[in-house]
Amino acid sequence: MSSENWKTAITKIEPGKIHVRGYNITDVMEKLSYAETVFLILKGELPSKAEAELMNAILVASIDHGATPPSVLGTRTVMSGGNSLNAAVAGGVLVIGDTHGGAIEQSAKIMQEWAEKDTDASTTASQLVDWLKENKRRMPGFGHRLHKIDPRTAKLFEIADKHGYSGKHIELCKALEKTLAEKTGRQLPINVDGAIAAVISDMGFDWRLGKGFFIISRVPGLIAHAYEEKTREKPMRKLGPLPFEYDGPDEREIE
Numbered sequence: 001m002s003s004e005n006w007k008t009a010i011t012k013i014e015p016g017k018i019h020v021r022g023y024n025i026t027d028v029m030e031k032l033s034y035a036e037t038v039f040l041i042l043k044g045e046l047p048s049k050a051e052a053e054l055m056n057a058i059l060v061a062s063i064d065h066g067a068t069p070p071s072v073l074g075t076r077t078v079m080s081g082g083n084s085l086n087a088a089v090a091g092g093v094l095v096i097g098d099t100h101g102g103a104i105e106q107s108a109k110i111m112q113e114w115a116e117k118d119t120d121a122s123t124t125a126s127q128l129v130d131w132l133k134e135n136k137r138r139m140p141g142f143g144h145r146l147h148k149i150d151p152r153t154a155k156l157f158e159i160a161d162k163h164g165y166s167g168k169h170i171e172l173c174k175a176l177e178k179t180l181a182e183k184t185g186r187q188l189p190i191n192v193d194g195a196i197a198a199v200i201s202d203m204g205f206d207w208r209l210g211k212g213f214f215i216i217s218r219v220p221g222l223i224a225h226a227y228e229e230k231t232r233e234k235p236m237r238k239l240g241p242l243p244f245e246y247d248g249p250d251e252r253e254i255e
């Protein structure tokens, strides 16, 4: 092999042979679940039993959240314009950004930086909330428009607890919920993005993979919406859940 070749450590392919992170794909097909294989390809190693169950729960948790999220509206709008399934799904994925699906990445970044501090979880949480207030920032992964308690958060932590799986990021995340309530006077529940951020951080994933977990989970939901739009709705229908009004300039002429 020439040293000038560019390198990849993900999958080795030779005629009749496929090895993902060193494991024969046929063994992976027989012995690993989809969630375990996602863990393997992103982390490079096999998950423990607890990590396998948690990864499965993470991938299921964000699969769909009804017809209103921006990515779903993106997918349906592209499909409604008369495009193909792949274009509609890509349109939805492109809508995912810092304020939709991005909280996992942002929350994991902050938790990974702050959990390095040499203080216990509640002291770190207290310093972090002060820092957020000083910088007029919100803590990503906390608060929800609809859910007072996000059922997906509770389930993820229940699975983690069942296995005694609790590292410094999960501890910091739970301490933050308490401290935010004390210091802001608001109940800001850990939302599913915050819980996922804490769990993947304890699993040792880099925060820069954060949006990836959301995308892997949400794509099947987007495919279902694209297909339903195509097979159930009129093309180019009026899309969008809310009425709106125009408040721009009155009609005018170019002089």
Ligand SMILES: CC(C)(COP(=O)(O)OP(=O)(O)OC[C@H]1O[C@@H](n2cnc3c(N)ncnc32)[C@H](O)[C@@H]1OP(=O)(O)O)[C@@H](O)C(=O)NCCC(=O)NCCS
Binding pocket: 099, 103, 137, 138, 139, 140, 141, 142, 143, 144, 145, 184, 186, 188, 191, 192, 193
């Ligand atoms: C999700 C979210 C948009 C829901 O917001 P909401 O319930 O409509 O609440 P509002 O945006 O009206 O905020 C109400 C107050 O709570 C505060 N607040 C809301 N979420 C907060 C957070 N995560 N951290 C700190 N303060 C927060 C706001 O600053 C605001 O305070 P103010 O009235 O003094 O200005 C909001 O909680 C948020 O921005 N969370 C962080 C981003 C995030 O996790 N997104 C993923 C959602 S699944």
